[in-house]
Amino acid sequence: MKSVKSSAAKILSLVLIAVALTANAVTDKQQIAIEERIKPVGQLCLAGDTSCGAAVAVAGGEAQSPEDIYNGTCTACHSTGVSGSPKVGDIAAWVPRLANGIDAVYANAINGLNIMPAKGLCMTCSDDDIKAVVDYMVEQSQ
Template sequence: MNNKARIAGCCLAALGVLGLAACSESKVDEEKTAELIQPVARVELAGAGAATEASGAAATPKSAEQIVQQVCGACHNTGAAGAPKTGDKAAWAPRVAQGKDAMYTSALNGKNVMPARGGNPSLTDDEVKSAVDYLLAQVK
């Protein structure tokens, strides 16, 4: 009977070791999965610039051309998602006819698939408007 108790104890110990091994292996899988699904980009949230300014670092204003190249150009340089291409007078004509204020509103708030502020919430109203002015200057 004593042998049976030892065998049962060994079996229980072996099951415990297997259970711990299984748990640690899944943790490795979780870590590997988390590493593989890391985002390829990060979005800067509105107000994050205020924290930078509060720490003493002043934000450097961007030129209209820089904003268009870095933000707006992803669609407006290629015509992606139906965006009027930079410099294409015919494509811009209906928008120009609506007036500059309507274009500012569209750029600031978004329109159709174009996100508000071109998807960069850290841009100021003046920066967005200067980018619109820059794009309009390309079709005059």
């Protein structure tokens, strides 16, 4: 009985040694290959960083619609009319501004106007994106 026990113990320790050896058996080459494979997952692309592809900067990798941009940035001020911003849905607030011509309104939205920050703080927006958002805001106010 005793000998069976001790040979079982011997086998067990051999198995343990074998497991320990396999665990350490990853070569440097394999290690590099593993790191290469997991690398894209760990890479971060911050919004506005064009070095890693502009599409990645937008959540979901898709271009944002004017409505998405409005809801993401502009609504913070323009849904309530904070600091005298023309409120979306209030056409009376927009009429005097539109009287200057839509191009002047586009330019003010792109370049900023007093408290209105340039591009309404949408750093990833192109000028055309901002124009489309202005169109959307005016449409929603009529």
